[in-house]
Amino acid sequence: MTFAFFFAVSLGVNQFRGAPMSVLGGKTHVDKDHGKNEGMPENWKYCNLSDMDSFKATGDLLIIDARPGLFYKYGHIPGAISLPAQTNELGRETGKVLSGVPGNRTIVIYCADAQCENAETVAGQVSRHGYGNIYIFSGGWSEWTETGRPVEK
Numbered sequence: 001m002t003f004a005f006f007f008a009v010s011l012g013v014n015q016f017r018g019a020p021m022s023v024l025g026g027k028t029h030v031d032k033d034h035g036k037n038e039g040m041p042e043n044w045k046y047c048n049l050s051d052m053d054s055f056k057a058t059g060d061l062l063i064i065d066a067r068p069g070l071f072y073k074y075g076h077i078p079g080a081i082s083l084p085a086q087t088n089e090l091g092r093e094t095g096k097v098l099s100g101v102p103g104n105r106t107i108v109i110y111c112a113d114a115q116c117e118n119a120e121t122v123a124g125q126v127s128r129h130g131y132g133n134i135y136i137f138s139g140g141w142s143e144w145t146e147t148g149r150p151v152e153k
């Protein structure tokens with residue numbers, strides 16, 4: 001009886017979360033396709049693999065890997081800087097990474113895959129530091145490697 005009560009209360013509270021969890025646990029899938037940026041609470045947009053190729057071709061790009069540092073060490077997008085979302089002092093660390101980066105520079109942030117929220121966490125910090133040309137690569141590391149793109153270790 002007690003379990004049933006708390007389960008029912010949990011389901012009710014879950015509906016008020018910004019990103020409700022599925023009944024079976026874990027995050028619900030959030031569609032992060034290119035072009036679906038309406039109503040974004042922060043100052044960023046989603047980009048896809050084609051956009052990544054275009055950004056890299058321009059050369060004026062800062063890529064941030066929001067995955068835990070251990071994953072970064074095992075491989076990352078060439079030129080990416082590690083800024084793990086779970087770091088204890090994310091705001092301070094973000095300031096260090098952005099030190100000397102022009103305010104108009106294109107910044108692309110990625111994490112593991114489309115269900116990973118680390119990129120949004122880091123994008124929020126980058127935005128709070130005054131940057132506005134921020135993109136989240138929605139396919140993340142998994143799409144990058146699955147399509148045979150180069151990897152740096």
